[in-house]
Amino acid sequence: MTLPLIDYVFLMLLVSVFAGLVGALVGVGGGIIIVPVLTLFFNIPVGYAIGTSIVSVIATSSGSASAYVKDKITNLRVGTFLVTATTIGATVGAVTTIYLIASGLTWAVYLSFGFVLLFSAFDFSLRMWRRGYFKEEEVNTTPNSLAERLELKGEYYDMALKQSTSYIATRVREGYGIMLVAGVLSGLLGIGSGALKVIGMDRMMKLPFKVSTTTSNLMIGVTAAASAGIFYIKGFVNPILVAPVAVGVLLGAYAGSKILIRVRPSSLRVLFVIVLVILGAEMLQKGIVF
Amino acid sequence: MTESGQKDGRTKVEYETMLGKVNSIILRYGVVISAALISVGIIIALLNSGKEGIPSSLSQLTTSSVGNPVLSLATLLSGVIALNGVYIIQLGVLILLATPLVRVAVTTILFGAEKDKTYVLIGIVVLLVLLFSTFVVGPFEANRS
Numbered sequence: 001m002t003l004p005l006i007d008y009v010f011l012m013l014l015v016s017v018f019a020g021l022v023g024a025l026v027g028v029g030g031g032i033i034i035v036p037v038l039t040l041f042f043n044i045p046v047g048y049a050i051g052t053s054i055v056s057v058i059a060t061s062s063g064s065a066s067a068y069v070k071d072k073i074t075n076l077r078v079g080t081f082l083v084t085a086t087t088i089g090a091t092v093g094a095v096t097t098i099y100l101i102a103s104g105l106t107w108a109v110y111l112s113f114g115f116v117l118l119f120s121a122f123d124f125s126l127r128m129w130r131r132g133y134f135k136e137e138e139v140n141t142t143p144n145s146l147a148e149r150l151e152l153k154g155e156y157y158d159m160a161l162k163q164s165t166s167y168i169a170t171r172v173r174e175g176y177g178i179m180l181v182a183g184v185l186s187g188l189l190g191i192g193s194g195a196l197k198v199i200g201m202d203r204m205m206k207l208p209f210k211v212s213t214t215t216s217n218l219m220i221g222v223t224a225a226a227s228a229g230i231f232y233i234k235g236f237v238n239p240i241l242v243a244p245v246a247v248g249v250l251l252g253a254y255a256g257s258k259i260l261i262r263v264r265p266s267s268l269r270v271l272f273v274i275v276l277v278i279l280g281a282e283m284l285q286k287g288i289v290f
Numbered sequence: 291m292t293e294s295g296q297k298d299g300r301t302k303v304e305y306e307t308m309l310g311k312v313n314s315i316i317l318r319y320g321v322v323i324s325a326a327l328i329s330v331g332i333i334i335a336l337l338n339s340g341k342e343g344i345p346s347s348l349s350q351l352t353t354s355s356v357g358n359p360v361l362s363l364a365t366l367l368s369g370v371i372a373l374n375g376v377y378i379i380q381l382g383v384l385i386l387l388a389t390p391l392v393r394v395a396v397t398t399i400l401f402g403a404e405k406d407k408t409y410v411l412i413g414i415v416v417l418l419v420l421l422f423s424t425f426v427v428g429p430f431e432a433n434r435s
Contacts, residue, residue, distance in 0.1 A: 004350040006341045010330060058386050059321060066317035072310045075411060076397060083394075084415050091423040098431050150408065194364050221317075221417065225390040229424025232387060234432045238357035239379035240344070243332035246386065250325055 006043065007241065013244040020060065020252020021126045025259065026272050029192035029220065030249045031057040035113060036279040037267060040286065044241065046109050047101045051236030054228045056249040061221030063250050064257065068214035073156050078207065079215045079222075080171065081150055086197070086223040089183020094227035097188050098234060106212045110287030113189050117280030121273050123195060127267055133234030140170040147172055156211060167208055175187035175205035187227035192220040295403030309400055327382030339341050344376065351397030359432075360384075371385055 015037050031053045037202035068074050100108050147153060152169035169175065178200035185206030186193040194216045201212035231237050305332050340346040345354045360366045369377025405421025 005344075005346060005348060005351070006336050008348045009336060041427070042348065044348075045352055048357075055383060055386060058390065059325070062317040062321040062386070062389050066321070068313045069317065070310050071315035072306055074310070074313075076309060076313065080394065080397065080409060080416060081412055084412060086421065087416060087419040091427055094423070095427060095431060102434070113316065153408075173430055219391040220314075221393060222420070224373055225387055226423045228387050229420065230428045230431055232359050232383075233424065233428030235359055235363075237359070237383060238351060239376050239383060240332070240335060240351055241354055242383055243328050243335075243379050246383075247325055247329055247332075249323065 003042070004125045008242045009240070012037075012042070012241075013248045016056065016248025016256075017252040020249035020254075021256045021259075022252075022272055023060070023249075024064075024256025026124075026269050028059055028120075028124075029060050029194055030252065031060070031115065031191040032209075033246055033275065033279065034249070036117070036191055036283055038241070039110075039243045040279070040282050045101075045115075046106055046278075047097070047231075047234075047236045048238055048241060050097060050109075051228075051231040051239065051243050052241045053190035053236075054224050054231060054275050055185075055237055055242050057186075057190070057224040058228060058248045059250050060253050061192065061217055061224065063253055065214070065218040065221060067257075069218060073210055074218050075154050075207070075211050076218075077154075078201070078211075079218045080105050081152065081221050082176065082215075083222045084198075085176050086183035086186065086219055087177035087226040089180045089185075089286075090223050090226040091183075091230065092188035093184040093187025093189075094230040095187075096184075098230070107287045109189070110283050112280075114280050114284030114287055116185065116189060117276050119149070119173075119281060120195060121276035121280060123272050124269070124276065138263040139165065139167045139208050141166060141168060142170065143168055144170060144172075152205075154211070156208070158210070165208060167206075167211065169205040169207055171204050171206070171214045175200045178204055183223055183226075185229075186220075186223050190227070190231075192224065194220055247257055249287065305404055309397065312396060312400065316393045316396060317389060320385060320392070324382040324386040324389070327385065328379050331375045331378030331380075331382060333375070334373060334378060342374070391417065394420070396406060 010234040017031040023030040034056060035049045035052040036153065038044040038052060039046050097109055100106060147169040152172060153163050153167060155166040157164050178196060182193040182196040198212045201207045201215060202209050281282055325413060335344055338344050343355055345351055356376055366377060370381050394413060394416050398410055399411055401409040
């Protein structure tokens, strides 16, 4: 592995632009691709790969959230309340990963990552097949005391429906529990775990889908900042490893958000599932033969 | 609706709009400034690879001192002023890491301006968790072998 630094920077810039672009087009962050690519193809130790990925996750979150938060679709109170759970989870996750690596249990990190990749591929395919089913969203409008006290409610103007929609969260405790798990996964593996955050808000707390996705975007950055701080002090955030990934993912995600309006990328979604499955299998294998 | 009710409603909408705008501005500036610094920094670092402690190949990277966290602001800034590529990237990375924290801090202050006590408290909890993870858990993990 005597790859010149300049080759790494250019290759990883290309991979990251692709990850950011595909991520934006199919509706996930690029973080889930970055760690497997760094460990499998560049032989980067997994701690450094996670440190690199989590920084790029903050970049993507800040970049995409800035547009939505201005449109008032993002619910800042729901986001602020739920990140108390995700940041605590992320701290636990980061400590766990550092412990596993220091104790020679790195295989457990690879196995967890492999399972999360395969599960994401499964969840993603399910959403593709049953898109019609998930489109009929149930938005809760029945008040309950906990959500009322925490002001977990709002209304937003839906551009497509051309009407204002009011909503209030339900099953707040269960949603909070899902956020703890999402935080742990984010800190453990250096990913945004946006899909799980959306499940928590959309399916559990019955918030509108658009509010859930945009609020999740905003939460991902705060969640990632909790573990990124730990990885930074630990020395797992290497500036030269990080540079092409952070810039590439941002460029890709920005380009993706511009293309998104014109393209309906169904073949891209299939390609993405295949990539997730291959990387997932490789990560499992790396965990088993470690 | 009474006249004062309408007025309150309008003020509330104005407040929420302002809150969204402020959040948006912090995020955008944070990401643009850090991306610019990281881009400039990596170009300078690559031009100097093989000297100034910057390795020339990927395999030496994780064992070199390049990845050491910069813990003093004075060291960081003197490195940036000396146009050291690695320090310029470090500054960009730190701005990126600080952006969510700054956003939550400003939002918490704005919740306070609206006398939303519940959310001032929740915002403070988030800030404490972030500071605790970076400045308490981080050094603890770094010192543990």
